[in-house]
Amino acid sequence: MGPDDTAGLLYEKGVVLVRDGEEARFVEDAVRAHFTATAGLVPDHVRRVGPRAGRTGVTRIRVGDPAEGEDTVPHALRAVREAEGRRGRRLVGRNHVVHIAVNACPGDEPVPAPRTGPVNPAAAEESYDPATAVGVLVVDTGLMHDHRSYPLLAHTRGDAQLAETDGDGVLRQYVGHGTFIAALLAAVAPNTDITVRGTLNDAGAVLESEFGALLFEAVDRDGWPDIISLSAGTPSADTDGLIGLDAFMSELRGRRTLLVAAAGNNGSDTPFWPAAYAGLPGFGDSVLSVGALRADGEGAACFTNHGPWVRAHAPGERLTSALTGFTAPVPYVYQHSTYDTCRFGADYACTCQYPRHTGVLSEGHESTGAKPDQVMFDGLAQWSGTSFAAPVAAALVAARMTAYRERDPRAAGAALLAATPDRTEVRGARVPVLRPPTWLPAPAVATALPV
Incomplete structure (x- = not known):
């Protein structure tokens, strides 16, 4: 799209x-x-x-x-x-x-990365202390069965990813999304207690009328955390939020929890909810909406949503994190094909174009004789989307809480935004940028992480 x-x-x-x-x-x-x-x-x-x-x-x-x-x-x-x-x-x-922010309009699909290669962002040197760890709830797809084989996820808990593969043993579309997010959080902010709930295990999509109840279920089960990382939402022309989330967002506003939400991948300024609550009166301190930077860090990723309701941008293109295949390699067949030019009109080597692959859902590949490309995952992957920029930002808030012994996640989020001198231009506006110290822009990792 x-x-x-x-x-x-x-x-x-x-x-x-x-x-x-x-x-x-x-x-x-x-x-x-x-x-x-x-x-x-x-x-x-x-x-x-x-x-x-x-x-x-x-x-x-x-x-x-x-x-x-x-x-x-x-x-x-x-x-x-x-x-x-x-x-x-x-x-x-x-x-x-x-839907999860790569669904319906994906930033891209995951690309295998060398199992022995570096992750990006790299793991911070901060240590894990269960007595002071920041509580982070990831509302997404569940955890892959072999996630504990990845050291950074050794103490992560939560729901299992349902139906990882199809009848032929091929990885299903979008599975591993929650695991990838949890590993990003653990890399940027190791002193976190991460709980992953498989609220979006059903292909990453749910009706609005059910979503509010599922969010309540997640916080009731584990208690209201310091931070909720949410890489899901829906575009809507409505300017005052979603009726189905009214009750949850009202209760959130009265809590101390900070909701960090992905801005969506439609390359549009149409509000993407619940991230767009950040632009509504009364929600500015309780919701942090996050767009995606491109891989070289020189501006916004082509797919990221934008607008005054997007509070910050963080790295979100070709990040490298844990997916699956640690115990045995798992095949994946691409669903979407890349394009000859960026579908959003960008003039850099974006994920619309690169790395090249043919997908099973793309029209016309049968007439050319091209078969959908298959790859093997054996641990790490590169993936793009505001889905992943949001947990990077959430982790930076958590890391600041640890560094400054800050107990209030909303105060930490506000201080983080106020302290960043970084700005980039997005559609004519200068917007705050949040970059983990261990994140390397594309030129610095190009030889170590081929794509």
Whole structure:
């Protein structure tokens, strides 16, 4: 996808999301009355569906029959916009698909890196002390079965990655995402207690109506941590957040936890939620939104989202970290092909173009006789995306907490941003840059880490 091919309208067909109670009743009545006056639409289809609203306070309302083929969500949204203006708040929204930030619009796919080669960022010299370690919760895909074979992840805990390989033993798409993130965190900030929850184990995607409840489940299970690293979200043209996350974000704001969230990989300024909460009043200290720097550190990666709601940029292109295959090599077949030119219009050797490979999902490769490329992973990988810039930034906050004996993660995050002299230009704006001391830009690692 390019910047004009937005993934912003990935949502559940025929269903809208609304706060439970009086607002839900109002929406049902307003949509039913609108459909009654609109030829071809059946008001009897308007009804609440799915489980009753729980802690998230939201419910799904069916506004059409998917079997009829027509998506009636736009009609339903138009039916309540005028009333929303009178009430002064948004009452209804699409039930978005929330996805890991490489999904739907990937920065790229992982590339094998030499098992004996260096990681990038390299491991900091800081030691692990369980008495003072900073608590970090990674909400993502789970941990690969052999993650403990990687020394930096020896004390990481959490959920297992489900269904690592298919029936032919080939690595499934996006598995290892949570393990890669945990290893980045452990490298930049070794004095961390990292818990990885497999909230997004189902191909990295979940409906917004379910996501809020799953976030509550994660923090209820382990307690509210110092830092949440979240490399997932959804683009949306809505400017006041996601109805499905209202309750969670409100509770977050009253806690001491800092949410560090990926800005997304659509090469767009369309808000990507929940990262975009960083730009809303009342959330500036509780949410740190992170875009991605390119591999040479000379500017923004071609795929990174941008805009005033993105608070900082961190390395996010061709990072090297742990994936899988430590105990036995694992094959992977590329899903997407690289391009002849950058799909976002960048003029450097970006991940759209390099390293070259052909993917199974790309149109036209059959006619040329090209077969999808297969590679083998045996431990380390290079991977790109704001998915990985976010945990780098989260780790820098954690490292500052350890270095300055800071107990407040939000104060540490604010101090980190205030202390960085680094700036880079992103679409005409000068933005803060967070660089780990052990991170090496591309020219310095090109011979050690061939791609």
